[in-house]
Amino acid sequence: MCDGAHTHEVAIGLKQNTEAVVRPALEAAKAAESTFGACQVLRKTANAAHNTADNAAKVFITNAKKRLSKFFGEAYSTEWGAAGWPNNSTGCQAPRLSVSASSTA
Numbered sequence: 001m002c003d004g005a006h007t008h009e010v011a012i013g014l015k016q017n018t019e020a021v022v023r024p025a026l027e028a029a030k031a032a033e034s035t036f037g038a039c040q041v042l043r044k045t046a047n048a049a050h051n052t053a054d055n056a057a058k059v060f061i062t063n064a065k066k067r068l069s070k071f072f073g074e075a076y077s078t079e080w081g082a083a084g085w086p087n088n089s090t091g092c093q094a095p096r097l098s099v100s101a102s103s104t105a
Contacts, residue, residue: 001026061092 001022064083069090072079076088 058092065090065092 065085068080068083072083074090076085076090080090081088
């Protein structure tokens with residue numbers, strides 16, 4: 001399109017979408033598409049790292065729960081709350097960030 005505008009804009013009397021207007025827009029679109037592709041790769045890498053960390057947190061919390069249950073018992077108590085298990089539950093569906101952060105402190 002840009003090459004056609006360059007070749008024929010004078011002959012056909014092209015006034016608005018001249019090569020001088022269209023070429024920078026095309027180059028900006030190409031750069032944006034390239035950046036988008038690079039960001040998709042980065043997102044995939046970040047998701048893989050997140051999943052790895054999430055799985056490690058699940059294992060850590062499960063092991064911590066097994067160990068703590070020997071001291072606190074299986075049922076929820078204030079000790080479980082102090083250890084970072086929120087919402088009056090000892091389930092492993094608790095937010096992993098708060099449980100793992102309080103368990104490592």
